[in-house]
Amino acid sequence: xxxxxxxxxxxxxxxxxxxxxxxxxxxxxxxxxxxxxxxxxxxxxxxxxxxxxxxxxxxxxxxxxxxxxxxxxxxxxxxxxxxxxxxxxxxxxxxxxxxxxxxxxxxxxxxxxxxxxxxxxxxxxxxxxxxxxxxxxxxxxxxxxxxxxxxxxxxxxxxxxxxxxxxxxxxxxxxxxxxxxxxxxxxxxxxxxxxxxxxxxxxxxxxxxxxxxxxxxxxxxxxxxxxxxxxxxxxxxxxxxxxxxxxxxxxxxxxxxxxxxxxxxxxxxxxxxxxxxxxxxxxxxxxxxxxxxxxxxxxxxxxxxxxxxxxxxxxxxxxxxxxxxxxxxxxxxxxxxxxxxxxxxx
Amino acid sequence: xxxxxxxxxxxxxxxxxxxxxxxxxxxxxxxxxxxxxxxxxxxxxxxxxxxxxxxxxxxxxxxxxxxxxxxxxxxxxxxxxxxxxxxxxxxxxxxxxxxxxxxxxxxxxxxxx
Numbered sequence: 001x002x003x004x005x006x007x008x009x010x011x012x013x014x015x016x017x018x019x020x021x022x023x024x025x026x027x028x029x030x031x032x033x034x035x036x037x038x039x040x041x042x043x044x045x046x047x048x049x050x051x052x053x054x055x056x057x058x059x060x061x062x063x064x065x066x067x068x069x070x071x072x073x074x075x076x077x078x079x080x081x082x083x084x085x086x087x088x089x090x091x092x093x094x095x096x097x098x099x100x101x102x103x104x105x106x107x108x109x110x111x112x113x114x115x116x117x118x119x120x121x122x123x124x125x126x127x128x129x130x131x132x133x134x135x136x137x138x139x140x141x142x143x144x145x146x147x148x149x150x151x152x153x154x155x156x157x158x159x160x161x162x163x164x165x166x167x168x169x170x171x172x173x174x175x176x177x178x179x180x181x182x183x184x185x186x187x188x189x190x191x192x193x194x195x196x197x198x199x200x201x202x203x204x205x206x207x208x209x210x211x212x213x214x215x216x217x218x219x220x221x222x223x224x225x226x227x228x229x230x231x232x233x234x235x236x237x238x239x240x241x242x243x244x245x246x247x248x249x250x251x252x253x254x255x256x257x258x259x260x261x262x263x264x265x266x267x268x269x270x271x272x273x274x275x276x277x278x279x280x281x282x283x284x285x286x287x288x289x290x291x292x293x294x295x296x297x298x299x300x301x302x303x304x305x306x307x308x309x310x311x312x313x314x315x316x317x318x319x320x321x322x323x324x325x326x327x328x329x330x331x332x333x334x335x336x337x338x339x340x341x342x343x344x345x346x
Numbered sequence: 347x348x349x350x351x352x353x354x355x356x357x358x359x360x361x362x363x364x365x366x367x368x369x370x371x372x373x374x375x376x377x378x379x380x381x382x383x384x385x386x387x388x389x390x391x392x393x394x395x396x397x398x399x400x401x402x403x404x405x406x407x408x409x410x411x412x413x414x415x416x417x418x419x420x421x422x423x424x425x426x427x428x429x430x431x432x433x434x435x436x437x438x439x440x441x442x443x444x445x446x447x448x449x450x451x452x453x454x455x456x457x458x459x
Contacts, residue, residue, distance in 0.1 A: 037409065038406045038407070038409030038410045040430070040431075040434045045434075076432075077428075077432060077438055079427075160429035160430045161429075161431055165430070
C-alpha cells in the first residue's frame with residue numbers, strides 16, 4: 001500500500017508509492033547539457049562575462065584574465081537588477097516592487113569537462129568559501145533580505161552550460177519556502193525549546209535508517225519525507241543558523257561530505273542530473289536558536305505534473321530507507337561508518 | 347542576419363540597407379553557419395528560436411570559428427536569457443517594432459558611434 005509521509009518542518013506531504021518501487025538502474029538519466037562549442041565560462045574568454053566580483057587566483061595574475069580557480073561574476077543577463085530603489089507600493093490589494101536583486105554566477109573551476117562531483121575536496125572548499133564571502137558581502141546591502149545559492153547540474157535539472165557553475169541570487173524578499181521552513185522550525189522550538197533540525201540529526205543517528213554518511217562535522221541523510229528518489233540533506237552537526245558562520249575546518253568537512261555524498265549518488269545513478277540548494281537564515285537575523293542551515297540535494301528523476309502542482313504533494317517511488325541503503329552500499333564503508341548492515345538490496 | 351521569419355528578414359534588410367549596410371541573410375542556423383564561414387561578416391544578428399539548430403547552438407559554433415565577430419542575439423522572448431549559452435553573445439536585444447535599439451547596438455559594436 002502507498003504511504004503518506006509528512007515533512008516535520010514544512011508540514012508538506014509526500015506519497016511513497018511502493019507499487020511503483022524502482023531500483024537505481026530503472027531511472028532514465030539524460031545528462032546532456034548545451035551544445036558544445038565556444039564556452040563563455042572557460043579561461044581565456046573572460047571578456048564575455050561581466051567583470052568579476054570575486055576570484056581566487058595566483059596573486060600575480062591580473063583581474064578578469066585567466067589563472068583563476070573560482071570566479072564569481074554578475075549574471076550578464078540578470079533576472080533582477082542591482083541598481084535602483086525597491087519602490088514598494090500597493091495596487092489595490094496587490095503588492096508590487098521593482099525587480100531589484102543581485103544575480104551572480106559562480107564559475108566553479110577552470111576545467112570545462114570536470115563536474116562538481118569530480119572536483120577534489122580542496123577545490124570544493126574554494127567554491128563553498130566563495131558562497132560564504134559573497135553572502136557576507138551582499139548582507140551589507142540593506143535592500144536584500146535573503147541570498148539563495150543553488151546549482152543546476154545536467155540539462156534536465158535546468159543547467160544550460162556544461163561548464164560547472166552555480167548561481168547566487170540576493171533577494172529583497174524572503175522566498176516562500178524559507179518562510180515556511182522558518183515558521184515550522186519556530187513552532188517546534190516554541191513547543192520543545194529545541195531546534196527541529198538538531199532533533200532530526202539526533203534521531204537519524206540513533207535510528208540509523210536514513211544516514212548516508214557522516215564525518216565529525218557533517219551528516220548526510222535521506223530525509224523522512226523526500227520529494228524525489230535519492231534526495232539528500234547535508235547538515236552541520238553543530239547548531240548554526242547562518243551558513244557564513246562556517247570556519248575553515250567546517251569548509252573542509254563540508255567539502256568532504258559533499259564529495260562522498262555525490263560520489264555515492266553517482267555510483268547509484270551515473271551522471272544523474274540534480275539541483276542543490278542552500279537553506280540558510282535571512283540576512284542580518286543575528287543567529288537563530290530555532291533554525292539550522294543545510295543543503296538539500298535533489299536528483300531530477302521524477303517529473304512534476306498536474307497532481308504535484310495542484311496538491312503540493314510529491315510522489316516518490318523509492319522509500320528513503322531504501323535509497324539510503326543503496327547509497328551506503330554503493331561503495332565501501334563511509335568516513336565515519338554509517339552502518340550498512342541493516343538490510344540488503346537486490 | 348539569421349532568422350527563420352521571412353517577413354522580419356524583409357523589414358530588417360530594408361532598414362539596414364537604407365542605412366548603408368550590406369545585408370547577407372540565412373533562414374536557418376545551418377545555412378547561417380555556412381554563410382558565416384564563407385562571407386566573413388563584420389557582425390551577426392541572430393534569432394534564437396529556429397527549427398533545426400537553435401540560435402544559441404549556432405552562436406557557440408560561430409564563436410568557435412571567430413570569437414572576434416560581434417553577434418547580437420535577437421529574440422522576441424526575454425526568457426532565453428536564462429540560458430548561460432547566451433553569454434557567448436555580445437548583446438541580447440528583444441525584438442520590437444522599433445529597430446532603434448537594435449540599430450544603436452549595431453553601431454556601438456561596429457564602433458561607429
